[in-house]
Amino acid sequence: MQQAIAILDSGVGGLTVVKEVMRQLPQEKIIYFGDTARAPYGSRHPEEVNLFTTQIVDYLIQYSPKMLVIACNTATAVALEDIRKRVSVPVIGVISPGARAAIKTTRSGIVGIIGTVGTIRSGAYEQALKSISPGTTVYSHACPQLVPIVESGNFDGPDTMKAIEDSLTELRSKPIDCLVLGCTHYPFLSGLIGEVVGRDVSLISSADETAREISTILYHQHMLVTNNETPIHQFFCSGEPILFKQITTNWLREQIQDTPIVWQVPNFL
Numbered sequence: 001m002q003q004a005i006a007i008l009d010s011g012v013g014g015l016t017v018v019k020e021v022m023r024q025l026p027q028e029k030i031i032y033f034g035d036t037a038r039a040p041y042g043s044r045h046p047e048e049v050n051l052f053t054t055q056i057v058d059y060l061i062q063y064s065p066k067m068l069v070i071a072c073n074t075a076t077a078v079a080l081e082d083i084r085k086r087v088s089v090p091v092i093g094v095i096s097p098g099a100r101a102a103i104k105t106t107r108s109g110i111v112g113i114i115g116t117v118g119t120i121r122s123g124a125y126e127q128a129l130k131s132i133s134p135g136t137t138v139y140s141h142a143c144p145q146l147v148p149i150v151e152s153g154n155f156d157g158p159d160t161m162k163a164i165e166d167s168l169t170e171l172r173s174k175p176i177d178c179l180v181l182g183c184t185h186y187p188f189l190s191g192l193i194g195e196v197v198g199r200d201v202s203l204i205s206s207a208d209e210t211a212r213e214i215s216t217i218l219y220h221q222h223m224l225v226t227n228n229e230t231p232i233h234q235f236f237c238s239g240e241p242i243l244f245k246q247i248t249t250n251w252l253r254e255q256i257q258d259t260p261i262v263w264q265v266p267n268f269l
């Protein structure tokens with residue numbers, strides 16, 4: 001049986017990474033876990049986020065994945081190192097890839113970051129950006145309103161636009177030339193976020209760079225799939241499955257049209 005790439009998030013946000021992985025590596029089998037029953041993670045205590053992440057990893061590891069992707073910035077910020085010590089397969093998060101993508105894009109070296117309260121409070125992006133390019137100026141801002149909006153499937157409309165405008169008021173006055181979407185939920189709103197910040201500010205999602213890192217790791221470990229068999233993906237959510245399934249199939253529409261999916265609600269929580 002094909003070994004999967006296991007990808008997890010607090011909810012539907014990690015699907016923004018899944019989409020890019022499916023685009024770049026269409027032969028690879030994906031196991032996705034969205035902890036929709038306990039989302040959002042962003043305002044929870046770091047110890048709780050660490051515990052939830054560990055529980056999900058322990059669950060996913062039963063499926064013998066060949067690698068684990070923590071497609072949640074909040075969980076990456078607090079749990080990445082612990083999870084690396086816990087499992088024997090390669091584990092990557094989304095913060096280093098996001099920071100690399102920002103440094104590749106910025107011309108002025110003045111970068112904005114939006115994320116959850118937990119991600120922004122951790123300072124992990126600032127640290128990652130400055131470790132690549134110490135002279136970078138970073139302006140960051142937490143946007144706690146946005147994850148619940150995405151989880152409810154309201155990707156447009158006046159209320160969503162108002163929440164985005166309110167969330168970005170402070171950063172709009174800063175001379176940034178790129179804005180890191182430091183939460184994997186935010187690319188669902190990138191059209192509206194782009195309208196609010198304007199064309200002169202490039203939006204950075206970590207999805208593309210994360211998929212590239214997955215590909216590099218699997219290549220070097222000789223673990224990329226080489227046959228042409230269609231993979232059968234598995235999608236888990238811990239909460240109500242109808243909306244999760246709807247958001248997932250709409251978001252991944254082009255990637256999954258010829259690909260079978262198994263949907264499951266695990267009962268370990």
Ligand code: DGL
Pocket residue numbers: 009010011013014039040041042043071072073074075116119147182183184185
């Ligand atoms: N997608 C998660 C992240 O990247 C959202 C966290 C949350 O559930 O608040 O941080």
